[in-house]
C-alpha cells in the first residue's frame with residue numbers, strides 16, 4: 168500500500184514522534200522513507216537594497232542548511248536501529264505546507280507523516296497551521312502524530 172513515505176521534520180519532539188511512526192510503517196511495508204525539512208525564506212523588502220541584503224540572505228540560507236543537517240543527524244541517530252530499505256533526506260525552501268505537498272507530489276509519495284503540532288504552536292490549538300494546510304493541499308493521505 169505504501170511504497171514511499173515522506174516525513175516532515177521541524178526539529179520538534181512532535182515531528183520526531185511522527186518520524187518514529189513513519190519509520191515503523193516504512194519498515195513494515197518495505198517502503199522508502201524521505202525525511203524533509205523546509206527552510207523558511209526571509210523576504211527582505213526591496214527598498215532596503217544597497218544594505219547588506221544579499222549577505223543577510225546568504226546567511227539565512229546557510230543557517231537554514233546547518234539547521235537541516237542537525238535535524239537530519241538527529242533523525243538518523245533516532246532510527247539507526249531500524250531495518251529500513253532506504254532513508255533519504257531533502258531540504259526544501261519556502262512556505263512549509265506548499266513545499267511539503269509539492270515535493271510529495273513530484274516524488275510520487277504515498278503517505279505524509281507529520282506532527283499535529285511543531286516548534287512554534289500555541290498550546291491551546293489542536294493542530295498547527297502547517298499540519299492543517301498540508302491536510303488540505305496534499306494529494307495523498309496524511310498522518311498527524313500526537
Ligand code: ATP
Pocket residue numbers: 175176177179181182185203204205206207263280281282283284285286287288289294295296297298299
Ligand atoms: P504554527 O507553526 O502554526 O505556529 P506549530 O509549530 O505548533 O504551529 P506546525 O508548524 O503546523 O505547528 O507543525 C506541525 C508539524 O508540521 C511538525 O511537527 C512537523 O512535522 C511539520 N513542520 C512544521 N514546520 C516544518 C518545516 N519547516 N519543515 C518540515 N516540517 C515542518
Ligand code: MG
Pocket residue numbers: 177285286287288295297
Ligand atoms: Mg510551526
